[in-house]
Amino acid sequence: MLDREEFIKSLVVENDTKIVLVVLDGLGGAPFKDGKTELEYAKTPNLDALAAKSEVGLVHPIMPGITPGSGPSHLALFGYDPLKYEIGRGVLENLGLGVDLRPGDIAIRGNFCTVKEEDGRLIVVDRRAGRIPTEENKRLITKLQSAIKEIDGVEVTFTSGMEHRFALRLRGEGLKAGVPDTDPQKVGEEPIEPKALAPESQRLADVLKKLINRAREVLKEEPKANFILLRGISELPSIPSMRELFGLRAAAIATYPMYKGLAKLVGMELLEVEGSTIAHEIECLKRSWGEYDFFYLHVKKTDSHGEDGNFEAKVKVIEEFDAFLPKILDLKPDVLAVTGDHSTPSVLKNHSWHPNPFLLYSKYAIPSGISEFSEKACARGNLRLYYAKEAMPLILANALRLKKFGA
């Protein structure tokens, strides 16, 4: 039986076609205002006109009923099996905070917590240190970082997150993931000692033990955040690059660290966006048009407003993108795909499992005869994509970048 990636890789041919994949983060919605979703409510004359000339459909990011985080949902859209590659929580936390990760680094997600001594035992009384303000977090991280820069030859890098969260990166020789969380998951229990699951993770476990002890010393006078818990202790997964798998010189146009990090994971070039708006992203696309085959253009705010339950603001971002669509078409991409990585319905204030509208425009598309880009309209479309991971082969085919399988 052929391996899916090896199979697709074996069919790849290179040419000079241009592909644009627009990901409107958290695009899909659910009925909210007058029973309409954000996309249905938004005025999107350009997307609707493009839909009429395109193949449209609905796509499950992972599979029916599964609500994905940004990691797996993006991997799928980039053509990878999201169940094959695990991106550790520690890796995502670090990437999301813009930390540079290299193969061999250990990436960890940390929490400040509150502990007290009881009958000679150290027990956790608040796993989130009372959700301290982010400002407070920054002060503590500065304190930790200036006290702990290195342990046994391992470089230690702390990065502030929101409230009680932070990212931790260890860089040094001989480290190997394989140490479970130190968070006991319950108050009233002792923090778990770092323990190596296999001999090759022993050095990491030793470094973490020392690091935790030193952090305790640094934080001992703090009223709330007097200890740390470590979770998602992980390494960069080894993922073949888009160049290697699909023969694409791929570039990412994104303004948030998490998405830049995900793009870097699959070997995309990170393009510099001079600003943070869609307008800046389109400028960047134009400027770099000649240099790459594949452009991933990420619009973040659809998701952010969905998570805030701000229906109107999400509608506005969709409309804002719609206004810029002609600028992308002016570049004459051979294939243009527009979709979301997952749904973020304002009604749920969260990511959801709802499949996402998908639009594929190319010279060889068979238009569905549907002149509306929305969840309901796309459900009637001819593009029977089922899983998001199937989009990339279809995109490559429309760019004439896949040769025939068998004779």
Place this chain on the structure above:
Amino acid sequence: MLDREEFIKSLVVENDTKIVLVVLDGLGGAPFKDGKTELEYAKTPNLDALAAKSEVGLVHPIMPGITPGSGPSHLALFGYDPLKYEIGRGVLENLGLGVDLRPGDIAIRGNFCTVKEEDGRLIVVDRRAGRIPTEENKRLITKLQSAIKEIDGVEVTFTSGMEHRFALRLRGEGLKAGVPDTDPQKVGEEPIEPKALAPESQRLADVLKKLINRAREVLKEEPKANFILLRGISELPSIPSMRELFGLRAAAIATYPMYKGLAKLVGMELLEVEGSTIAHEIECLKRSWGEYDFFYLHVKKTDSHGEDGNFEAKVKVIEEFDAFLPKILDLKPDVLAVTGDHSTPSVLKNHSWHPNPFLLYSKYAIPSGISEFSEKACARGNLRLYYAKEAMPLILANALRLKKFGA
């Protein structure tokens, strides 16, 4: 986990229902004339009327974006996983030229090429011998065949193909595939010596070395075709028959060697068609109606005209088949499926990845309420077949040939 084939096999029951699978080769199209596909343009009153009484949908031959050759696309329609069984290039070349292949035979695809000696090295200067005319090829094959009939007890059979191509079959004891191509893929390089990848292929490598040397001797005075390159050195894959898997006495009505060969691969009986038109095929179907459970009826010309970019001619073949459809219905098949093995849009002059219209007619079909047989109309159908390999269980079910799974 149940193996898919074992699973289906375990549910098979036999009865006296009749199934017809019509494969209009390369049926699917893409927008071409007035934005229409060949099927949309063709006048197909009978197919449209049948569609209204049938379940219709779109089917991916392999998976979204993958353009298949006839080998894997037919295997899928016959109910096999096309990624499980690999049909070697040499096997397909021989089957396509009507060569009889048996288990244990070695099947090879050959090219005449031009070589010259340079500093004591033999180098390839034209991998296709200037694409010599097919007539010239025939003369050379006759010459080779009369000089080389047998090597070390192995029977050698050459068969002319188009231009510089030929098929080669080796039949004898102790041969095992496992020798890479001798074609260096580049001019200016030496032909590659046959080398066994494992000890069991050593005898084959030895026979091929002798064969190549003798061919060189035979061809040495030829101005262009003075050497041969061997590719796709393969054996018949071991595929369970349709009888074994699905309990079907299956028969093939096809006029082109390739499709006869593919049908034989899955154990179909090859029926003799007295002529080469659709009319002759329908005659054959009628004549053999009592003797089999399952008929594969293949119409080739839709694909041929698509590959020539001849939109009108492809339209005509579709219309011609449409006119014969009532004759098939007159036989009162319990299940009639009409589809393509893959798309061959005239606009691409080639096979393509576009999913194919699929129509399933049976007493138990739930009509989609769609009275048009075309890509767009079928896209709105209720038959959510995804992969072509899923068609056969559905066909068997409609013929009441699959019993309940579990209690």
